[in-house]
Amino acid sequence: MKELMRNVYLKDGTLVTKSKYGSHYGEKVFDGFREWIPWRSKLAAMILKGHRLKLKGDEKVLYLGAASGTTVSHLADIVDEGVIYAVEYAAKPFEKLLELARERDNIIPLLFDASKPWKYSGIVEKVDLIYQDIAQKNQIEILESNAEFFLEKGGEIVIMVKARSVDSTAEPEEVFESVLRKMGERFKIVNHGSLMPYHKDHIFVHAYKSE
Amino acid sequence: MKYNLWFGVYDGKEVKLSENFEESFLKAENPSPLPFNVSELGMQVLGESYYRILRKTALQVSEKQVERELKREDRYVVALVKALEEIDEAINMLNEKLEDIKAVKESDITESFESKIRELRELRKEVEREIEDVMKKIAPNMTELVGAKIAAKILERAGSMEKLVRLPASKVQVIGAEKSLYKAFARMRKGKKAKIPKHGIIFLHPFIRTLPKTKRGKMARFLAAKLAIAAKIDYFRGEVDENLYESIRRRYEELRRK
Numbered sequence A: 001m002k003e004l005m006r007n008v009y010l011k012d013g014t015l016v017t018k019s020k021y022g023s024h025y026g027e028k029v030f031d032g033f034r035e036w037i038p039w040r041s042k043l044a045a046m047i048l049k050g051h052r053l054k055l056k057g058d059e060k061v062l063y064l065g066a067a068s069g070t071t072v073s074h075l076a077d078i079v080d081e082g083v084i085y086a087v088e089y090a091a092k093p094f095e096k097l098l099e100l101a102r103e104r105d106n107i108i109p110l111l112f113d114a115s116k117p118w119k120y121s122g123i124v125e126k127v128d129l130i131y132q133d134i135a136q137k138n139q140i141e142i143l144e145s146n147a148e149f150f151l152e153k154g155g156e157i158v159i160m161v162k163a164r165s166v167d168s169t170a171e172p173e174e175v176f177e178s179v180l181r182k183m184g185e186r187f188k189i190v191n192h193g194s195l196m197p198y199h200k201d202h203i204f205v206h207a208y209k210s211e
Numbered sequence B: 001m002k003y004n005l006w007f008g009v010y011d012g013k014e015v016k017l018s019e020n021f022e023e024s025f026l027k028a029e030n031p032s033p034l035p036f037n038v039s040e041l042g043m044q045v046l047g048e049s050y051y052r053i054l055r056k057t058a059l060q061v062s063e064k065q066v067e068r069e070l071k072r073e074d075r076y077v078v079a080l081v082k083a084l085e086e087i088d089e090a091i092n093m094l095n096e097k098l099e100d101i102k103a104v105k106e107s108d109i110t111e112s113f114e115s116k117i118r119e120l121r122e123l124r125k126e127v128e129r130e131i132e133d134v135m136k137k138i139a140p141n142m143t144e145l146v147g148a149k150i151a152a153k154i155l156e157r158a159g160s161m162e163k164l165v166r167l168p169a170s171k172v173q174v175i176g177a178e179k180s181l182y183k184a185f186a187r188m189r190k191g192k193k194a195k196i197p198k199h200g201i202i203f204l205h206p207f208i209r210t211l212p213k214t215k216r217g218k219m220a221r222f223l224a225a226k227l228a229i230a231a232k233i234d235y236f237r238g239e240v241d242e243n244l245y246e247s248i249r250r251r252y253e254e255l256r257r258k
């Protein structure tokens, strides 16, 4: 068994997180590990494509677009001594996220619109990492305002970009270029890459806040 | 300076602890980033149990919010779509009157008409934007397949998400064509010729419109079937299934090439 990141392993070719909890979205559970399905979670896909995050386990994380908590559940395994502020604005998937938050004590569920960070500015603390997966046209602006409110200097950013959500008519390559350009104006980009074959026309971008 | 925090109000010196955390949680708004860290201040006041209390409050507030939201969001879209139609009618009516007046005489009053029409067009845009925002949130799969406008109109005709998910695909396919359907029947009753409409609102979709006439029926049927599935996923799970859009795009390419 190979350790890829804190609490993340490759076990007989399967990506898993070390976890004392049960299955959340139909993933397999075996003796203290939960299968992490890259087709379901873009963060899993990113890791399988060879990109790693340096996490110590006590980080404070702001997660934008938590949906029903598929990726949040694994991130909660990783930062098991930290806190995840999980923001999602659609009530339906949020119901399932609530189930997860009831069982884990390091998830704070927030039913808020991520494009209005001021609304939760008296709740969310300064964080070490912002993770964003919201599939919105203006996702970079949303990221910027959240980074301004909550991200520590030197804090890290991971975003997932779906080409069709940003611009449904342009070529994915063009969309990605413009997203990277925009992000580069405000943040230092560490790495980016495609999530093929797990997620078509998606990229991840890993960056940090320098000023 | 006054800072609204989930556990109370801070004036820069002292924290006035809230008597009801659920209430202050929902009022924890501030126009700009806090110049201090809310958790550090909170731990000075609430001590070790800071996160435990925060989490408990967030869970309690969320449970109530979720219930409320689930109940009212689709009704909100239905009301907005109805409003949009009324606004359109008002714009058309004013335009007609304006033309009538102009035909007789140029006067100052025509400018008042014009500015009213401009205002209504602004309002129209605003309502449209709101419909799009809410549809993306409550029906992400339908919106992905046919766009917010068409999806919202279908939802409006069905009446609610709950009713929409009970409709068979064949009904979804012709939804919105009721008016022309009744007209056709009325004509036939009078012994006149009439065409039975084959597609409803989904006919507006570019994947149907841009196909040759003979293939539109096939595409409409396929799209309606996927749309019925999309509505169910939206209603029961609320998460995007990427395969849905892929499948209609592939079907479209297929029909176009044949």
Ligand SMILES: C[S@@+](CC[C@H](N)C(=O)[O-])C[C@H]1O[C@@H](n2cnc3c(N)ncnc32)[C@H](O)[C@@H]1O
Pocket: A040, A041, A042, A043, A064, A065, A066, A067, A068, A069, A070, A071, A072, A087, A088, A089, A090, A093, A112, A113, A114, A115, A133, A134, A135, A136, B137, B240
């Ligand atoms: C692709 S899904 C996220 C999947 C999730 N990150 C995972 O891997 O488990 C995108 C989510 O972002 C949410 N979203 C989109 N815009 C949002 C906004 N402005 N505020 C909060 N959530 C938003 C959507 O409702 C949807 O649930």
